[in-house]
Amino acid sequence: MMKIASWIKYVLTGLLIGLVVGGLVGFVYANSLLKPGAEVSCTGYIDKIKSRGKLIMGTSADWPPFEYVDKQGNIVGIDVEIGKRIAESIGVPLEIKDMKFAALIEALKNGMVDIVIADIVPTADRLKQVDFSLPYYIRKGNAVIVLKNSSIKDINDLYGKTIGVQLGTVQEKWAQDNLNGKATIKSYDRVYPEMIMTLKRGDLDAIIVADKIGEALITKDPDLKIAFYVGPSSVGGSVAMPKCAEDLKYVVNKIIENLINSGEIEKIFRNETLKWFESS
Numbered sequence: 001m002m003k004i005a006s007w008i009k010y011v012l013t014g015l016l017i018g019l020v021v022g023g024l025v026g027f028v029y030a031n032s033l034l035k036p037g038a039e040v041s042c043t044g045y046i047d048k049i050k051s052r053g054k055l056i057m058g059t060s061a062d063w064p065p066f067e068y069v070d071k072q073g074n075i076v077g078i079d080v081e082i083g084k085r086i087a088e089s090i091g092v093p094l095e096i097k098d099m100k101f102a103a104l105i106e107a108l109k110n111g112m113v114d115i116v117i118a119d120i121v122p123t124a125d126r127l128k129q130v131d132f133s134l135p136y137y138i139r140k141g142n143a144v145i146v147l148k149n150s151s152i153k154d155i156n157d158l159y160g161k162t163i164g165v166q167l168g169t170v171q172e173k174w175a176q177d178n179l180n181g182k183a184t185i186k187s188y189d190r191v192y193p194e195m196i197m198t199l200k201r202g203d204l205d206a207i208i209v210a211d212k213i214g215e216a217l218i219t220k221d222p223d224l225k226i227a228f229y230v231g232p233s234s235v236g237g238s239v240a241m242p243k244c245a246e247d248l249k250y251v252v253n254k255i256i257e258n259l260i261n262s263g264e265i266e267k268i269f270r271n272e273t274l275k276w277f278e279s280s
Helices: 004-032 045-052 078-090 101-109 170-179 191-201 211-220 246-262 264-279
Strands: 055-059 067-069 094-098 115-120 142-147 162-166 184-188 206-210 224-230 238-241
Touching (some): 045 078, 055 101, 067 115, 078 264, 142 211, 162 170, 238 246
Parallel strands (some): 162 206
Antiparallel strands (some): 142 224
């Protein structure tokens, strides 16, 4: 597994990338003001949260160690810890709504949640619909997970195979763009345990997940391995927010900057990953 101390250096560099991304978001948002159909008020979003008395966070609790359900039935993980710090900064408790990953953007647009923290990447399509914070880590690619005895070792070996991906993710899009017509692609609502069980049962030849998830999965399960990585390195998880919620975006970006600059984000990644390993 790539050590957190190593990738955190990329996160610092990622802040510069995040500033560029933020500028692009601002450009998309500015253009959106010229079009009808804005769904969220431009001012006082934090006041709305304070008046309600809670910050509502949307996530998909099947992506350990970022978010998952522990043995006590609580939703925990890296993203939950980030959500807690945002709520504390605003001065309200955090409420978490668990749903399918593919439903998160619509839930945010429709006002069901205030933020989405689910290791979600600010893709061009998502930027058209919602706003994003600075990234809190950098990806090195997508991990192709196979069984330990698998002979799959490069992309050519995926041709003619059955590949599992999670619905609505960048991994699903990569598979559709690069493997459509060359392999059978099956999309699932949940990575853990659904996709893992299907892979171990032999109904899938490989699954494609985010790099950090893959590294956590192979550490947890000795029957699995990362065959190789696909796709380029990129900005990793960011916090998604409604368009026009500039006051909320400012607070969230300050929290992320502080977590990175203080080294606290490194501790969160390390501690939450260890907790997941120990709880299984």
